[in-house]
Amino acid sequence: DTAVSxxxxxxxxxxxNDKSIKCEQNLGHDTMYWYKQDSKKFLKIMFSYNNKExxxxxTVPNRFSPKSPDKAHLxxxxxxxxxxxxxxxxxxxxxxxxxxxxxxxxxxxxRLTVV
Amino acid sequence: AQKITxxxxxxxxxxxxAVTLDCTYDTSDPSYGLFWYKQPSSGEMIFxxxxxxxxxxxxxxxxxxxxxxxxxxxxxxxxxxSQLGDSAMYFCAMRGNRDDKIIFGKGTRLHILP
Numbered sequence: 001d002t003a004v005s006x007x008x009x010x011x012x013x014x015x016x017n018d019k020s021i022k023c024e025q026n027l028g029h030d031t032m033y034w035y036k037q038d039s040k041k042f043l044k045i046m047f048s049y050n051n052k053e054x055x056x057x058x059t060v061p062n063r064f065s066p067k068s069p070d071k072a073h074l075x076x077x078x079x080x081x082x083x084x085x086x087x088x089x090x091x092x093x094x095x096x097x098x099x100x101x102x103x104x105x106x107x108x109x110x111r112l113t114v115v
Numbered sequence: 116a117q118k119i120t121x122x123x124x125x126x127x128x129x130x131x132x133a134v135t136l137d138c139t140y141d142t143s144d145p146s147y148g149l150f151w152y153k154q155p156s157s158g159e160m161i162f163x164x165x166x167x168x169x170x171x172x173x174x175x176x177x178x179x180x181x182x183x184x185x186x187x188x189x190x191x192x193x194x195x196x197s198q199l200g201d202s203a204m205y206f207c208a209m210r211g212n213r214d215d216k217i218i219f220g221k222g223t224r225l226h227i228l229p
Contacts, residue, residue: 033215042222043206045216090160092217103148103165104162104217108158111158
């Protein structure tokens with residue numbers, strides 16, 4: 001069983017389109033994240049949710065809107081896609097015990113290409 | 116603000132040798148966790164090892180060990196007896212106790228030479 005699964009794995013779309021990436025975790029974790037990995041492999045946190053509540057929003061353009069229908073799901077919707085949005089987007093989850101040995105488990109990533 | 120610094124963008128190491136990947140961090144949180152992840156060319160993020168800021172002993176997981184020096188704010192990853200399959204990007208990460216944010220360094224690309 002996949003612990004953190006995100007779909008789709010690849011997404012190619014035109015500028016200006018709206019797209020969504022879905023994420024589900026079956027680990028019973030309280031906290032879920034979205035990260036963006038750029039072409040230089042830098043991993044930048046975008047959002048963090050704890051029990052469906054937005055905790056962290058790292059000055060991401062408001063074209064990006066996360067939605068958490070329940071604590072096992074965190075979807076990412078992107079409006080009006082731009083070329084600079086091309087990246088690999090990772091979903092992750094962890095138990096919400098701050099500072100303790102609660103590593104994040106990552107999905108396999110979604111490679112978004114905007115043309 | 117929290118910060119993770121990995122100063123080695125790339126390293127080449129002969130197979131079977133030990134390798135140390137550097138990581139320094141900065142935080143004002145009284146307690147925190149430090150992590151290392153491996154990202155092979157296939158792209159997935161693989162958790163390797165964890166060190167808590169109050170742990171008295173350095174963490175070890177098989178061939179991985181974490182050389183934790185709290186006063187120097189460093190958390191270097193040591194891989195013993197390197198293998199070809201260790202070739203990958205390696206990320207150091209930190210989680211403070213004030214929020215659930217896990218931040219990453221820029222990574223080190225490790226190449227193991229046969």
